[in-house]
Amino acid sequence: MTILGHLEKHPGTNPASFTSKLAHFEPTIVQFDRTEFYPSGGGQPADKGILSGEKFRCRVIDVQKSGSVVSHHISEIEGEPSIGEMLSCEIDVEWRNQLSAMHTAQHIISALSHEEWGAETVGNQIGFDKTRIDLKFENRELFSSEHLEEIVNWTLRKNLDVKMDFRPSKDLLDDPLVRVNMARMPPNIGIWRTISIGDIDVCPCAGTHVQTTREIPDIEITRVKSKGAGRLRVEYILNECYKSFN
Numbered sequence: 253m254t255i256l257g258h259l260e261k262h263p264g265t266n267p268a269s270f271t272s273k274l275a276h277f278e279p280t281i282v283q284f285d286r287t288e289f290y291p292s293g294g295g296q297p298a299d300k301g302i303l304s305g306e307k308f309r310c311r312v313i314d315v316q317k318s319g320s321v322v323s324h325h326i327s328e329i330e331g332e333p334s335i336g337e338m339l340s341c342e343i344d345v346e347w348r349n350q351l352s353a354m355h356t357a358q359h360i361i362s363a364l365s366h367e368e369w370g371a372e373t374v375g376n377q378i379g380f381d382k383t384r385i386d387l388k389f390e391n392r393e394l395f396s397s398e399h400l401e402e403i404v405n406w407t408l409r410k411n412l413d414v415k416m417d418f419r420p421s422k423d424l425l426d427d428p429l430v431r432v433n434m435a436r437m438p439p440n441i442g443i444w445r446t447i448s449i450g451d452i453d454v455c456p457c458a459g460t461h462v463q464t465t466r467e468i469p470d471i472e473i474t475r476v477k478s479k480g481a482g483r484l485r486v487e488y489i490l491n492e493c494y495k496s497f498n
């Protein structure tokens with residue numbers, strides 16, 4: 253059931269360390285009974301971090317989710333853990349924060365490209381240093397990267413709240429702020445985790461985000477290149493690293 257009007261803060265920046273019980277261990281993979289590591293998905297890379305136990309320590313270099321199973325791929329392994337042991341888990345905060353800022357900026361760039369030129373986002377790859385978004389236009393000749401950069405940075409400084417909600421598909425189909433084509437989304441999901449940014453965008457998304465747009469430094473569009481008929485690939489960077497106003 254929908255929880256409209258009950259928007260909450262959601263997991264994003266500054267993830268706390270946690271402990272979790274080891275459920276499965278093989279030379280390069282660890283699984284827990286629960287985890288707060290973000291698995292790779294939706295164009296956003298997985299969290300990284302450190303796991304440690306009584307006689308065990310390793311680095312998490314990738315996290316993949318398959319069904320309900322989350323596998324933490326590990327390296328630099330020292331010692332061996334015991335199944336059932338409580339491990340201390342530390343997510344790389346700098347990595348998570350920067351990707352959350354990059355990812356939230358992507359929502360805004362996609363939304364404003366849709367608003368200004370009717371462009372549809374057909375792909376994206378979030379990165380720590382640079383991010384790319386593939387946009388599909390009716391007429392890509394009208395696109396201006398200078399104008400996009402200007403309206404995105406103006407929007408970022410407006411201190412818009414970024415909030416999470418859970419909404420049913422039919423609700424999203426009727427919402428003009430939903431820019432993604434719901435017909436292309438998996439049909440078997442009835443309730444969507446949605447991210448709304450002020451009054452400019454609503455998007456079904458499982459990624460990590462900042463809490464307010466002012467946490468995102470100005471963006472700079474560094475490259476625009478053709479990706480076939482009507483399509484442009486826009487690459488951007490953040491002018492400085494993530495900063496928190498919390």
Ligand SMILES: [Zn+2]
Nearest residue numbers: 355447457459
């Ligand atoms: Zn998102």
